[in-house]
Amino acid sequence: MSSLVQIEDLRLSFAGREVLHGVSLEVRQGETVALVGESGSGKSSTIRSLLNLYPDTATHSGIASVDGVDALSASAAALHGLRSRVVSMVHQDPRSSLNPVRTVGDSVMERLVHVHGVPVAQARATAVELLEQVGIRDAAAKLRLYPHAFSGGMLQRVAIAAALTVDPRVLLADEATSALDVTTQAEVLSVLRRLQRERELAVLMVTHDLHLAAAFCDRVYVMLHGTVVEEIEGNRLFSSAEHDYTRHLLEAAPHLKRRTA
C-alpha cells in the first residue's frame, strides 16, 4: 500500500539559491513521523510543501502528495480541497497563528462554517466537543473568550482543536509544543496521541528535540543543509543511528538520565 503522504525528490529555491536538495519522505496512515535537524536545515520548508505554502517567488520541483494529490502541481480547486479538509497544520506560536481580535470559538469553527457550510449551531457543538477532548474545561463558555485570556499551553490546545475540526487525515505540526513547558507538552501530546489513534491520523512533526522525536515518533528523518541524511525508527534513534551528523546531534542533546523505577 502506498503512503498517505509522499514527498519525492523535493527541490526548493529562493532567489536562485537552492535550500532543499531533493528531499524524499513518506508517512503512512496512523503513523507519527518526526523531522529533526538544526535551524536552517529545511525542516519547515519541507513540511510546508504539503500545503504548498511557498511564496510565488520560490521555484520548486519534485512531488509533495497527500492521498495522491500533489500539492505542488494541483489545480486551485484541488489545493483548496487539500487545505480545507485533508491536511491541517499547527504552528509553534498560537499567539500569532490565532487571530487576536476574534474569539477562539470563531477560530475553531471557521473552517467548518465558512468552508464546509456547516450550520453554526452544529459547528459550535463540534467545537465544544473537541475543546473538551483537548482538555479545556467548561469549553462552551470559553468559546466566547479571546486568545489573550488563555495561557500559551491552553491556547496551543485551542489551535490543535481548530486543526482537528474538519477531521483531517494528516496533521502537520511545526514545533507545535516547543514553546510549552515540558509538563504542558506531555499533556498536549497525550491528548494528541489519543485523538490520533481514534482517527488514524498521520502526524508529521518538525522538532529540534531529539529525545522527544525518539520517544514519541514511529520514525525519524534527520535533516542537514536541505537533505535528509538519515531515516530511522524512533526507538532506535539513540541506540543505532549511523550517520555522523546524527551521532553528533545526539551527543550534543542535553541528556537527563532517568532512574528506572
Added chain:
Amino acid sequence: MSTEVVGLTKTFTAQRGAAPVRAAQGVSFTIPRGGSLGLVGESGSGKSTVARMIAGLERPDAGSIMVDGEDRTRPARGGLARRRRASQVQMVFQDPYGSLDRRLTVDQALRHAATVAGAASTQAASSRARELMDAVRLPADTASKHPRELSGGQRQRVAIARALASRPSLLILDEAVSALDVSVQAQVLDVLHELRAEAGVSLLFVSHDLGVVSRITEETLVLYRGAQVEHASTESVLHDPQHPYTRMLVAAVPGEGWDPDAVVELRREFERSALS
C-alpha cells in the same frame, strides 16, 4: 564572595479585585563563588521574577539579597555605589537579538561596555573588548560584524561577553541557551563552564530545561507558584526527586521511558496532594 538570598518575597496585584499573584514566597539560597544554581519550574512559577529581583530590575516586598557583602535590597548611596552594584550582577536574556543594539558592531558594543565598566582609555577599552571576545571564543573576524550578520549562538556569546565586561560576581542567565540549537547550546555551556573556573563567576541559571540545567549546575531549586518546593544537589533533584511536583517535572522531560500519559497522571496526583 558569594550570593546569599534570604526570604525573598514578591506579590503582584494586577488589578483591583483580581487575585494577587505570589511570584516569590520566601525564596532562600546561597551560591558560592564560582558555584552554579539552577532555578527551575513551569511558566509562571516565579523563576524570572526571582532573577529580576536579584539583578535589581524588580523590588522585592521582603527579604535580603547579599552579593559581595552588600545588601542589594537597600537603596544604594550615590552614583558610584549604584554603578558598583550594577557591575556586580549582570544578566543575559533569552533573545540576544532583542538585547543587543543592532546598529553597533560586536567590537563597538564590547568597547562601549568596557568603557562603562571603567576602562581608562580607548586602548584599554579595545584590548578589553578583545579579551572578552576570547573569553567567549568569538572568532576575531566577528569583531566588525553587526548582530544581524551573526548566528544565534554567536549573538548570545556577544551578550555574555558584554555582561562580563564589568567583571560581575554573579551572572544571571534567564533562559539564555533555550533558543539555541543543541550543538550551539553545548558550545555556549562550555564557555560558561570555563568562566566559572577561570574568572570565578557564579551562575544563576534560570531554565525550564532540566537537561541543560543538569549540564551546568551543582544545585537546583524548584519553584512552584513562587514557593520553593525542593532545593538540593542537581543530581538528587533529577534522580531522586522528593516533592511530587518535582517528580512530575522530571518525568515530563522527553527521554527514555517518557510517557505523556504518566505525566498527566502525576499532575493529578500532585494536585490532589496540593489540595489536601
